Amino acid sequence: MAHYRASDSKREQFRRYLEKAGVIDSLTSVLVALYEKQERPSNALEFVRERLDAVGLNSVQAEALQQEVIELRQKCASLVEENKDLRARLQRYESEDAAGAE
Incomplete structure (x- = not known):
């Protein structure tokens, strides 16, 4: 008990x-x-x-988090584009090196 x-x-x-x-x-x-x-x-x-x-969350916190998500998505898209450009440049340089070596 x-x-x-x-x-x-x-x-x-x-x-x-x-x-x-x-x-x-x-x-x-x-x-x-x-x-x-x-x-x-x-x-x-x-x-x-x-x-x-x-x-x-209160509305101010929620709004701040939503704004942060928007900014991070924009930054991510920007970095993806930069990555594509850098890969293209690298590919071009590697192609030039390969052509020069022959």
């Missing part, structure tokens, strides 16, 4: 921890949003993940 009470005590401590951290409120709001959707999403787990991510 003592084991049962110890288990209940740990469970209650964990429940209070989750409540204090706001986890229970966040999960509840996400699950309520899922329940209230007219059309159920095909991937409920993805819906929950997206909503939980949105709960953790």
Whole structure:
């Protein structure tokens, strides 16, 4: 019987921890949003993940991250183009060296 009470005590401590951290409120709001959707999403787990991510970020943080993604995509595209140019130049020089060696 003592084991049962110890288990209940740990469970209650964990429940209070989750409540204090706001986890229970966040999960509840996400699950309520899922329940209230007219059309159920095909991937409920993805819906929950997206909503939980949105709960953790405020709009300023989300906007800053979106801007960073845009900038990084532009930089990536620029680097891909630079890489193509450098490969073409290298190929041209290697071709000239091969032709000069013959």
